[in-house]
Amino acid sequence: MSKSSNNQIETKLLNVTIHSNPVLKDIDIQVPAKQLTAIIGPSGCGKTTLLKSFNRLLEIQDDVKIHGEIIVDGINIMSGGLNIPDIRKKMGLISQKPYPLPMSIFENVAYGLRIHHNINAKELAETVQHCLEEVGLWNEVKDRMHDPASRLSVGQQQRLCLARAIAVQPEVILCDEPTSALDPIAAQQIEKLLLKLKKDFTVILVTHTLRQAKRVADHVIFLYFGKVIEQGPAAEFFNNPKNPETKAYLAGEIS
Amino acid sequence: MNMPPRTIRGILKNKLVLVGILSLFLSFIFLFLFSNFFLFALFLIIFIILLVYNFIKVSRKLYDALGTRLMFFATVSVIFLFFLLLLILINGSINILSDQSLSELIFSSTWKPFSGKFGLFAVIVDTLIVTAISMVIAVPISLLSAIYIAEYAPKKFRNIVRPFIDVLAGVPSVVFGLCALLVFVPLVRDDIAPFFGSNISSGFSLFTASLILSIMVFPIIISLCLESFNSVPIALKEASLSLGATKWETVKKVIFRAAGPGVLAAIFLGFGRAFGETIAVSMVIGNQELIPKSLFGPGQTLASLIASNYTEVSSIPILASALIFVALILFVVVLIFNLLGYFVLQGASKRWKY
């Protein structure tokens, strides 16, 4: 798979400190467009921090300092004066544990649509249905669209979160270990979905299971203690790692 | 060492405990229903002896049981207290309730104890008005403040505001009343009432009482709302924000729904506080048992009624019973609102599990 010359996201010298602890150090990465990029590495090495810096979600916590450039589609989103909600709209986020909004299934998916568009009821219902179909949830919920979303199973909730995210037509989907709270069957469904979605969206997947990365990734970024050790197309990365730490991690010596 | 958790049945199986509680209960019955001071003292002494007996029954091995038994006694006494309070208030109200019909008490506006008239209607209406207005003022201000502190305030500002709220919560009601006397009474008399067309207000009015009540209620509502807002999982906020919502939209549509029951509970508790506040209100409300023609006229609330009239209790014996009845009303209303708040919170935690 050739590396796309069009990088959706690039970072230059990204440094993040939380509560005076440096979490990300001098991060220079490139995320190719319309591919699935996996961010791998041991727990606690800053993968989630990196992910959440892409949509500037990191800043809602206390004591967070971010330096450096994050360039999305040619624009540095860290520069001042930008409308942050619009930046975030471009990215969808799926968390480890699915968090359906405290509303009905329908309203969950409709949430983003209502905020951003003056949309009439018919269009809204159609879009909601479409999104639910995309994630394979429509048949399971079409008879209970107005039930509280919390009544779904965990796997269904995660798919709902995906539907909710793609409803606002983002360009990038950020996934923070989306299958770690799911049983193997539900996890498989999500992985299949991500593979399908990467045709239309750029998917960035944080995972600490090497096997998952091997299954789905087109591109890999390896983070270790807040630094980028190696990054590149998946085939090259897994078959021909250049860095000793990468080799150690792939061999299971460090985890 | 492995003591199974106590169940009610297990507790009651202990005969001595049963006898002890029974004695305490009997002692109070003899005191109030029969005014028999001697038997009251007798059963009280029996209760104390049983308590001391438990003290004495000590051996190294039973040290554990002793400690537990003491704790148990204390706990039971407090629950007992709760029901005792209710019982004694009801008992004390019997006199006035047998003297006057309930409808006369509640629906008549004439409160002239010296003439044997104990109509509470005006006072009840005044209480509702004053409480309602103070809630109308306090709830929006408290809610907006709580949202700001929880979601918008930078950390440094938050650390400054929290102490303000805690200190405000600890200020005694006399001090509030005094401040109201010095500031709000002239304010209402000279500025606010004339602004609304009333030039004869003395400043001692329903509105003045509402003003100071709303300040007193701020801390309760704010701190309970804050607890509620802070317990909404961050990931939920992140989910909303990452869909491109603004912080305010997130607050409106997500946080409010998730924290809604907590906010409601806070309002109920604030209402209870405002309903029962005695001292500050009695200092500025004018102490007239009537329904004034305007908000800037004097009135009386149920709580301030007790404070204003208790001195006459020795000259008019049945007045005591009337005041006890008023206290009973206060107790029951606050009880209901506290329970409402509790059930609202319970029901909510079942619906949204995070």
Next chain:
Amino acid sequence: MEVLNRRNLEEKIFLGLMLASVFIVMGSLILIVTVIVLNGAPSLSIEILTQTSEGGFYLGAGGGFLNAIVGSLLLALPATGLAFLVGIAIALYLQKDFLKPGIANFIRICLDILWGVPSVVYGVFCLTIMIAIGMTGGSLLFGIIALTLLEIPIITRSIDESIKMVPSGLKESAYSLGSSKFETAAKVVRRQAMPGIIAGVLLGFGRGIGDAASILLTVGDSNYFPSSISDQTAALPTMILNLVSMPDQVVQNKAYAVAFVLLMIVLLISIITRYLTKKSSKYIIK
């Protein structure tokens, strides 16, 4: 460039309202402190603090208010002590080692309700007993009883909350060392929760010193120190109430001075409590 659209505008408006609300709340406290300090401090002097009230034309008008200070202490200290003994016993018992959670929660609800009960109800409760016994006029004893009842829920729930914060892992490690349930509860838990417990006690004490409604009906008034538990006594809050209704300006100034002292006591308690809560969160092993 920032796009000022409708959504941002709505947010800005509400942000303005929120800030206004916060300033109203903070301003209320500033108002109260300023008013009391401005009116009370000038009338304060060493004499007034160390003398008891003398007769004068009105009861309590002349002299100082030492009798009120002593009276309040004689009321609040025993009440807080008793409430603490009861409170710590109950709070320890409420931990899940002793009771099924259902009962424990029921007890907590009862305590919360008792906390919310207006203090005047406790005053009426004691008044009822006083009438049944045939006592008129009030006494130190019943003031203490009323305050104890008032303080028990406050202290108990505060201690309960501090103990709840002790991680259960700590208790488990204590068990594995062979201590019995009660020993564990008493020693290990108490030490960890100590700052929170002290804060709770102070909270109760602050309430006991400042509350007027419960003692209004039960302690009467006096120009002297109470010499026995059945004597009437002055107290800081009731003295304020009595003096402020007098038409004489000098007498009213005395009321402001008393309020100043009361406010300072409460502020001091708040500061100490704050410090303690910070300290307890430092030592809690997470």
